[in-house]
Amino acid sequence: xxxxxxxxxxxxxxxxxxxxxxxxxxxxxxxxxxxxxxxxxxxxxxxxxxxxxxxxxxxxxxxxxxxxxxxxxxxxxxxxxxxxxxxxxxxxxxxxxxxxxxxxxxxxxxxxxxxxxxxxxxxxxxxxxxxxxxxxxxxxxxxxxxxxxxxxxxxxxxxxxxxxxxxxxxxxxxxxxxxxxxxxxxxxxxxxxxxxxxxxxxxxxxxxxxxxxxxxxxxxxxxxxxxxxxxxxxxxxxxxxxxxxxxxxxxxxxxxxxxxx
Numbered sequence: 148x149x150x151x152x153x154x155x156x157x158x159x160x161x162x163x164x165x166x167x168x169x170x171x172x173x174x175x176x177x178x179x180x181x182x183x184x185x186x187x188x189x190x191x192x193x194x195x196x197x198x199x200x201x202x203x204x205x206x207x208x209x210x211x212x213x214x215x216x217x218x219x220x221x222x223x224x225x226x227x228x229x230x231x232x233x234x235x236x237x238x239x240x241x242x243x244x245x246x247x248x249x250x251x252x253x254x255x256x257x258x259x260x261x262x263x264x265x266x267x268x269x270x271x272x273x274x275x276x277x278x279x280x281x282x283x284x285x286x287x288x289x290x291x292x293x294x295x296x297x298x299x300x301x302x303x304x305x306x307x308x309x310x311x312x313x314x315x316x317x318x319x320x321x322x323x324x325x326x327x328x329x330x331x332x333x334x335x336x337x338x339x340x341x342x343x344x345x346x347x348x349x350x351x352x353x354x355x356x357x358x359x360x361x362x363x364x365x366x367x368x369x370x371x372x373x374x375x376x377x378x379x380x381x382x383x384x385x386x387x388x389x390x391x392x393x394x395x396x397x398x399x400x401x402x403x404x405x406x407x408x
Contacts, residue, residue, distance in 0.1 A: 150400075151328035164389070180384050181380075184376045191376075210245070214241045217307055219387065221233040223395030246314030246317075255293055301394065308395070339390060
C-alpha cells in the first residue's frame with residue numbers, strides 16, 4: 148500500500164514547475180487566463196443587466212476549467228506529453244470528470260434536503276419554504292460534509308487525466324487510492340481552501356481596490372474592469388497550476404507509478 152507524503156509531493160511539484168513551467172504556462176494562458184478574463188467581463192455586463200445568460204457563462208467557465216485541470220495534470224504526470232496532446236486529453240476526458248462531480252454534487256444536494264427535513268421535523272430549524280434560504284446549520288453541515296467527501300474524491304481528475312473509464316470508475320478509483328491516506332488528503336483540502344479564500348480576497352478586494360483607485364470605477368467593459376479580471380485570471384491560473392501539479396504528484400505516489408510517468 149502506497150504511503151502519501153505531502154511534503155514529497157510539494158518538492159516534486161516545485162521541481163516539475165521549474166522544468167516544465169513553460170508548457171504549463173502555455174496551457175494556463177490558453178485555458179484559464181484568456182477565457183476567464185473574457186467570461187469575467189461578460190459576467191459583469193450580465194449582472195448589471197440582470198441577464199439570465201450568466202448561467203451559460205458560469206457553465207462555460209466550469210467546462211473550460213475542467214479541461215484545463217485535466218490538461219495540466221496530464222502534463223505533470225507524463226513529461227513526454229505535448230501541449231496539444233494534453234489539451235486534447237482534457238477535452239476528451241472532461242465529460243467523465245464532469246460526470247463524477249455531478250454525481251458527488253447530487254449526493255450533497257440530496258443530503259441537504261434530507262437533513263433539512265429531519266431538522267425541520269424535529270423543530271430544530273424553521274421548516275423550508277419557497278424563496279427561503281437553507282438554514283445556516285444546514286449550510287454549515289453541508290460544507291463540512293463536502294470537505295470530508297472531497298478528501299476522498301479529489302483524485303477523480305488525476306484519474307481522468309491518466310486512466311480511462313467513465314464517472315463511476317473515476318470515483319471508485321479515487322476512493323481506492325485515497326482511503327489509505329484520508330487524513331493527509333483532508334489536511335491538504337483544508338490548506339487548499341485557506342489558500343483559495345486568500346486568493347479570492349486578494350483578487351477581489353486588495354488588487355481590485357488598487358486598480359479602481361488608479362483607473363476609475365470598474366464599469367462593465369471598462370479598462371479598470373479589464374485589468375481587474377486579467378489580474379484575477381492570472382492569480383487563478385497560478386493557483387490552478389500549483390494545485391494541478393500537486394494533485395498529479397499525489398496521484399503518482401498513491402497509484403504506485405514511477406515519478407517519470
